[in-house]
Amino acid sequence: DSGxxxxxxxxxxxxxxxxTLRCSPRSGDLSVYWYQQSLDQGLQFLIQYYNGEERAKGNxxxxxxxQQFPDLHSELNLSSLELGDSALYxxxxxVTKGQYTGELFFGEGSRLTVL
Amino acid sequence: xxxxxxSQPEMSVQEAETVTLSCTYDTSENNYYLxxxxxxxxxxxxxxxRQEAYKQQNATENRFSVNFQKAAKSFSLKISDSQLGxxxxxxxxxxxxxxxxxxxxxxxxxVKP
Numbered sequence: 001d002s003g004x005x006x007x008x009x010x011x012x013x014x015x016x017x018x019x020t021l022r023c024s025p026r027s028g029d030l031s032v033y034w035y036q037q038s039l040d041q042g043l044q045f046l047i048q049y050y051n052g053e054e055r056a057k058g059n060x061x062x063x064x065x066x067q068q069f070p071d072l073h074s075e076l077n078l079s080s081l082e083l084g085d086s087a088l089y090x091x092x093x094x095v096t097k098g099q100y101t102g103e104l105f106f107g108e109g110s111r112l113t114v115l
Numbered sequence: 116x117x118x119x120x121x122s123q124p125e126m127s128v129q130e131a132e133t134v135t136l137s138c139t140y141d142t143s144e145n146n147y148y149l150x151x152x153x154x155x156x157x158x159x160x161x162x163x164x165r166q167e168a169y170k171q172q173n174a175t176e177n178r179f180s181v182n183f184q185k186a187a188k189s190f191s192l193k194i195s196d197s198q199l200g201x202x203x204x205x206x207x208x209x210x211x212x213x214x215x216x217x218x219x220x221x222x223x224x225x226v227k228p
Contacts, residue, residue, distance in 0.1 A: 102150070
């Protein structure tokens with residue numbers, strides 16, 4: 001158990017809909033990362049937050065948005081969903097200062113299926 | 116910008132034998148961290164081994180060891196006495212002190228009985 005919690009684990013929805021994925025980082029971790037992994041593909045970095053502020057942005061579509069709240073949990077919002085958005089969405093957290101080791105702790109992922 | 120390259124999309128090895136997965140990276144940073152993560156069929160991402168760039172000694176974790184060549188920017192993973200449970204996708208990753216992480220495209224390893 002990495003200590004990172006993602007909900008929901010599975011989600012099936014239709015094209016054009018909007019969904020929200022939730023992530024609770026490990027206790028004490030200030031950074032949250034979101035990654036997208038399509039079937040049998042690598043990890044595509046979407047976005048990183050540190051202590052509530054956006055730190056880095058990757059290949060995140062304009063239809064997608066994210067935020068990190070004061071309690072450090074994060075949400076990834078996916079709107080106007082398309083079939084190609086079907087993927088496993090990972091959240092990861094890290095300790096960015098103090099005891100930073102560079103290691104990312106991953107949640108179990110949220111599997112999104114768009115029909 | 117950092118890049119991580121895994122040149123072997125797929126590899127296979129017989130059970131109990133040794134296999135080496137390759138990884139090269141590019142960075143202008145001097146202090147950084149390198150990792151190998153394993154993603155078994157369950158899709159959970161699991162840390163296999165970590166190496167700090169300032170350490171010359173290669174990291175070892177039981178049957179897993181790395182060959183870290185800083186000047187060549189190479190970070191290969193050696194798996195000894197391969198087991199069926201080692202079948203997974205393996206990702207090489209690089210992290211800076213600023214918290215930016217970059218992953219390679221992965222190598223799918225199949226251990227054959």
